[in-house]
Amino acid sequence: MHNLKLDDSVLVSNYIEGNERSLEILILRHKQRIFSFIYSKVQDRDVADDIFQDTFIKVINTLKLGKYNEEGKFLPWTMRIAHNLIIDFFRKGNRMPTFQNTDEFDIFSVLSDNTLSAESTIIKNQIHKDVRKLVEELPVDQKEVLMMRIFKDMSFKEISEQTGVSINTALGRMRYALINLRKMIENNNIILTN
Numbered sequence: 001m002h003n004l005k006l007d008d009s010v011l012v013s014n015y016i017e018g019n020e021r022s023l024e025i026l027i028l029r030h031k032q033r034i035f036s037f038i039y040s041k042v043q044d045r046d047v048a049d050d051i052f053q054d055t056f057i058k059v060i061n062t063l064k065l066g067k068y069n070e071e072g073k074f075l076p077w078t079m080r081i082a083h084n085l086i087i088d089f090f091r092k093g094n095r096m097p098t099f100q101n102t103d104e105f106d107i108f109s110v111l112s113d114n115t116l117s118a119e120s121t122i123i124k125n126q127i128h129k130d131v132r133k134l135v136e137e138l139p140v141d142q143k144e145v146l147m148m149r150i151f152k153d154m155s156f157k158e159i160s161e162q163t164g165v166s167i168n169t170a171l172g173r174m175r176y177a178l179i180n181l182r183k184m185i186e187n188n189n190i191i192l193t194n
Contacts, residue, residue: 008074016063023063027056030075034082041086046156050178051089055082057182064186134184142177145170 006014006025014022034055039048058081062068070077135143144163148154156174160167 012063012068012074016066016068023060026074030078033075034078037079038082038086042089047089051082051085053178053182054085057185058085060186131181131185134181137184138177138180142173142180145173146177146181149174 006022008026008029011022011026015026031052035048035052038051038055039045042048042051055078059078068077135146138146141163145159148159148162149156154162156167156170159170163170165173
């Protein structure tokens with residue numbers, strides 16, 4: 001497969017021109033590095049999986065909209081998207097990791113302002129509204145798991161106990177919910193911004 005030897009920038013161009021396989025190669029090529037980076041920050045495999053998927057939803061949206069202009073720097077660009085999503089994850093639950101500075105002055109205590117600008121808040125609220133509408137269109141079993149996981153922040157163990165299905169079934173429903181949601185997001189041209 002000569003495709004596997006192609007440079008990232010060539011694969012990105014091929015994907016933009018409609019070759020879906022090129023993105024698959026890019027994901028496979030960088031999956032380990034990106035996933036390890038995410039996992040090292042969140043220390044939770046399920047959360048890391050979710051952020052990894054969200055990272056590539058964002059990559060796909062940006063590429064499809066023709067807004068990618070990081071010539072030959074696909075991996076650093078993707079890592080930046082993942083990093084921003086990690087920050088969003090911690091912000092969402094006010095779970096900012098604590099940074100231990102050895103000096104007496106702790107810069108992070110000064111910078112720990114989690115407020116969003118008014119514009120960002122409006123955009124985020126609109127995206128949440130759009131996505132919630134799409135969630136309503138999911139099959140009932142998928143919607144139930146998604147709502148429990150995302151909106152109620154329940155673990156898959158808790159979801160399995162509450163719904164009376166195995167953890168694997170709950171994980172499977174979540175996976176299909178995300179796949180279906182991703183398709184609907186693409187079909188409805190919803191842009192998931194930072």
